Amino acid sequence: MRTPAEPHQDETAVISGRPLELEASAAGDALPAGAVVGGYVLDDVRLGGGFGVVHRAVPVGGGAPVALKVLRRGLSLLPAILRRFQREAEVLARLKHPAIVEVRGVGALDDGRPYIAMEWVEGRSLAAELSARGALSPPEAVALLEEVGGALAAAHAIGVVHRDVKAQNVMVCPGAGGLGAPRVKLVDFGIAKLLRARDVDRARGAKSSSLILGTPLTMAPEQILGGAVDARTDIYAVGLLAYQLVTGELPFQGADAVETEEMHLRAPPPCPSDRAPVSAAFGAVVRRCLAKEPADRYAGVPELLAALRQAVAAPGRQIAAPAARSPVDARLAGACARGPCAPWGPRAALLVEARLSAPDEAGDEALADVERLVQAARAALVGLGATLVVESADALLAALPAPYDRAPERALGWALELWAELGARAGASPEVLPRLALHAAEPEALRGWAPAATGAGVFVTHAFAEGLTGAGDAGEGDAREGEAEEIERAPRPAEGGALRRVAP
Template sequence: MAGNGEEALYGEELRPGALVGEWVVDRVQVQGPVSALYRARHARTGVPAALKVLHPQVAAAAVALRRFRREAATLQRLSHPHIVTVLGYGELSDGRPFIAMEWLEGQDLAAELATRGPLSPREVLAVMEQVGAALRVAHAAGVVHRDLKAQNVVRLGPGRGGPAVKLVDFGVAKGLVPGAPGSSSLTHTGVVLGTPLSMAPEQIRGEVPDARTDLYAVGVLLFQLLTGMPPFQGTTRHEVEQLHLHAPPPRPGEHAPVSAALDAVVLRCLRKAREERHPDVDALLEDLRGAVLGGAAPVEVPRAVGLYVEARLTGEPGPAAMEDLDAGLERASTLAREAGLEVRVLGGACLLAVASLPDDVRRERELRARVLDVALALTGRDASAARFHVTVHVDRLTARDEPHGWADGAASAWDAEGGEGGLLHLPGWVRDDGEEGTPIVTGPALRGLEMDFAASLLPDAPERWRLSARR
């Protein structure tokens, strides 16, 4: 075809009848910012196909062109019943690349949620078994999807031996191992790719993704399927990203009839630190089955917040100084109780107060904020002869194997979740970090409150912060 007829068929938007490789265009299905999706049919067999064609202005960019070709190579390598099948790929005469994929009769999960609302836990499990199987194959091949979301999971019609879902759109997939599709230099550390509503904190920070990055997106998808809404919503991309980075995730059970065990599975997926999520998709699915079907469901270890106050005299320990010390400890005891803590230890020069953290995310956050306010109040400078060294921490109330909580011997190694002996094993989390006047707060106690309190990380002390003020 020549002249105006050719221009009509092969303009920026392909018209019905345009021949793309072995496929004839029927109609445009979706116009996206980077590419267009067309319904087409094979010129000889008539079998329907989905054609993804890069827009001309995007195709002119070398990086975008390579990324598009990489998607085709990734999908061809990941042959699996729950991953969309690539039928072929190539280029139009003007250089625009295309991918021909199987045509999926059905609708994506976002459209399904919009029309029917949340799914039941058993329906969610059936969907996630299939999504998980697709991710297992991708991760085993060294590929992380990085854009798993409801729009990229298509539920097929029932005429294929029962409902099934397929994972689509590996456009921002990245290789985890050298030589895997996506392991090229097209994406570098510091470049953010993905959808804000589903992005893991490490993606937002531009860090190198791994399989656990997809598991965070699984948590977002689980929350959305169970409740009909994403866990974090905002009016701008920046606002949503800040929530993913700093805000504690809500429990699905706050919005839908979901069990505590299922809440625990979702919340573990949505942990800010990838090390705290499930190690792989199989571990996640095992916990999800237990939570939905019963049996060995995951149990979150009960946690509590602890406030430790140690009084120190600035001068000679005379009667007046001792009265100041006693008055200061009495004030600390009063403030701790008013904040909702129980005073467990009140000695001649120290105090330990604790409170179990509620399951409700908002109330849990409010309790920790009250304790940090108490810590700031106790370390304010005044004319008293007594100064207070204050530490706030979140951990188990007692050690795993010791019901009394006091561990013998040297202090255990302190990690991101605190001392191995729990809150009552003080050497595990209380240290002499130098100057009085500013409280010390550990990472688990500060987590999610960084926007409300000014704090600076202590040098050579990971997960320990010096608290300076309420913002």
Template structure:
């Protein structure tokens, strides 16, 4: 047997090798950047990489943005990166991401340390839950507008205002948003025009939300951001951007020449909201609102009209319950199916769900969700508890008949409109397209879509369904 003391010892790497392993093209966990220690890579961009890091002394989380080595020698890219740090340092605002530190690594790569935002961007939020109501959209854009007001007041135009650059942070009192990525922001002060990062004739921005003057290579101003605000407004209430093309040229042509589509043709919003989108998206910036305050005031009026109109779009929850039969169907089996569905109807009604669609072996109960985030989450939790109880219904008669209930939960948009008596009731909308979300049930237990489960993952036992990316199989946590 070999004595452990005699075993060969691993030779520690040379200091230069250790440094290279930590500070290569991509920083490794443990690398120190300024006062921050890298934990992991979160996003690889074309010019920079975003890392999750912690402050060395306090352990506070931070987002670390470091330029990639091949761009550190490019004067234009370097100036844009440094300007972003300086821009954010000047813009201390509750709805703009905070800069904590900025500087350069030993090899000359610049970095920016920013507050860590534990949320997801508006584009991801939109993809997960579908279009927002007009009132929800106003709540979000009031905060975006507040950030733009501060930026424009400091002589800065963002120039890349889009859903991906607005991060949504969940709060009990309602969502908090933060405007991020001032990487192509431009100073508006005339005395600084000679040192602007991008000269007239250079196009910077994102094609889906780029203003006509950006496409033409003209100098932007605050009204350029109003164009981006209009794109975002249309996208939030309809679920899609106003202009889409298969090529960059086609997309640019639409921004330059195509008429603005009407949001009311894709969502139950009034003409007043169409008018706000239309004026924000005017081809000539002179025809847009003079500032963000004027645009938001018109949007507030449009939302008030939405609330008093005959119909409006709301987020609603759907509970689809199907009775499944194993084995031969006889009179006893059908009696059990009827009893089970009648019990499900009674329990759904007690939770405020209205049965809108019903067949011989299924029913659909729906309810508009509260606008308050906490109340909305609680409403979904209660219905999910009901679904679990239905799926676990204990009865000797049920077991003999080999019948069980297979519930599915989903959240999507529905139309709230007055019924014949004038009382509000839920009508059509995407939630009523049952084939889009009720066909993935494996036959046992409860199936919940991502939008219905959001924020409840830690409350229940959750497992993915093979081949169904947006569906989850939910059971109770073991006691």
């Protein structure tokens, strides 16, 4: 028999519904082996988490073991923590699904500390599983996500949003008798949000007064901003998990929590095909899940799972998405199609900047106009089907879609039209100077592109100008003949960052 001071570090169980490794720190709040609590006899297995201590216990009359979780003594005096513990019990009691830990009972100790008796789960976390075996194939990933998604769908059906879906909160359990496919359990509903009908409506645009809850590596933008959450918040987390399952890593990992949160808020989601042999369709599904705006994500889990099944219908080759797919799906599929299975090559990109004539003296009106200009440019680029590569408060860099990516004449024509539209925007401030710059480069080199300083106007790099003189679009070859001839006569810049003015 083990003593409490000698925990096995390789064991995992459900703690507050969450899988955590055995911790010796549980001893101070642990109950003695052999104690009887709520009709259960405790054995000597203790597992400590940040909020509670879990004992393995068995019914007095015999039967399947349970995980008896008791809130830590010090935390039971804090009303906010006590409410969170009680919320977990309430949520789990309402949820009935094979992939969700079952509650067997609730109660309180003689000293007032509450406890929850839950199904005892053998196995280890999905995070530990990935660390041990590496990334999964797309079919394996989708099979696992089917179970996680089923649990989430059950939660969403009764108005519960998990808010902390991640690999550490998914338990992988061996099949019956150690044979067959492993089972999955979604755990840790400690920060789940119970949605009333009016919460669902409010979540589609209003702010929430709730605290920011979640894990920075896996939080949706609306969680980071303290906004209202709904089922689409969990969809974002499933997208992160899907990316991690096939690549072995999360898509957004900054040097610290602040940088990671900024990436969730502003950085375009990467294509899984950049790091794993997955199809463009699979990548498009993941990237739609990771859309910054909840309205651009899948509306619910059933729609997401159907898209994932479609994406793995023909493993090993690029899969055409269904004809009825949304514009968001079409745009993301186009971006991800340029992965390991498709040649990259230089492609046209457009930089849009809102430059201030006197940054140190800019007033509120000028700063508001910077935001208006960037938002107008973003709407135009997204409407065109461009893929945002870099996005900040005063600039956008986007890879242009077909046919503009390989047709410089057409790309230049569109940029000049955008320049005119931005110049005619309502409330334009004379202090805000828009700059548009066209470039051609391998997609992986775009992030490192640093154009030279200039004033306002439309500019092109030499790399883009070479396309104008050597690979124009046959159908529109004369559309910008004057600009092309001017660029052709220009001397070759000394470095790729140099720009040549086209307009005004």
